[in-house]
Amino acid sequence: MTSKPHQLNTYIQGQGFPILCLHGHPGSGSSMSVFTQNLSQRFKTVSPDLRGYGKSRFQGNFVMQDHLIDLEALLDRLEIEKCLILGWSLGGILAMELALKLPERVTGLILIATAARPRGSHPPVSLQDNLFTAIASIINQIQPSWQWNIDNFGKKSLYRYLVQQHTSDTYRYLASDAMSAFLQTSPAAHSALNNALKAGYNRLEALEHIQVPCLMLAGSEDRHITAASSLETAQHLKNCQWQCYPNTAHLFPWEIPQQMNRDIETWLAAHPQVIK
Secondary structure, eight states: OOOOOOOOOOOOESSSSSEEEESSOOOOGGGGGGHHHHHHSSSEEEEEETTTTTOOOOOOOOOOOHHHHHHHHHHTTTTTTTEEEEEEEEEHHHHHHEEEEETTEEEEEEEEEOOOOOOOOOOOOOOOHHHHHHHHHHHHHTTOEEEEHHHHTTTGHHHHHHHHOOOOOHHHHHIIIHHHHHHHHHHHHHHHHHHHTTTOOOGGGGGGOOOOOOOEEEEESSSSOOOHHHHHHHHHHHTTEEEEETOOOTHHHHHHHHHHHHHHHHHHHHOOOOOO
């Protein structure tokens, strides 16, 4: 049975060639601001809250394929015939799936901390991990980037696996974009992703059908989707540039935003066909 499209809450900025920006899990369209603030100066950025995330509330359960139905309907509603897709983590997986489903509408892919056969190396999570993460997050919401909180709770919490550079700027992003996205991620969204991973999600063999230019960016110390699994995906794509940043993890866009955005701009300049 085919799911009906769910209308997605969407953040649109700028004018010009459209770039569809897809967030990860947990996440929201607004958490893509680290990309859209820069890209919207020259392009039209379209950042939806996926089904079950952010303000795209949804009653009942769903499966990962439903995201593709929603996103195709979004492109139709906005009358977007062609677009470049930027996807972070889960968003990168959906970006590749859309390129396979709608090859005539996707001009290129910018893939952030993602993989077509995602593999993690995250250690077991302890009660103290969860407790320190909760404390660090709450304090960081009240007083963002407080060094005492970073040193005493942040570096001892699960944030130590999500970032490697515990800077004040990184924690400002965590305060402004991460906490609200986490709280607005529905149980159904958790379930849809977990079910896909338990089923052994692996789309490596299908990647040969993606012909458009791709850019794959990864963090060397990513424990959620390892750099090795991102590299494996890049090697299966026919036209993919690979960049791995040292001393960064899964949230590297919030660790090195200036360098990352410069590298994206350099890739765009080298591949003008993806923005035409």
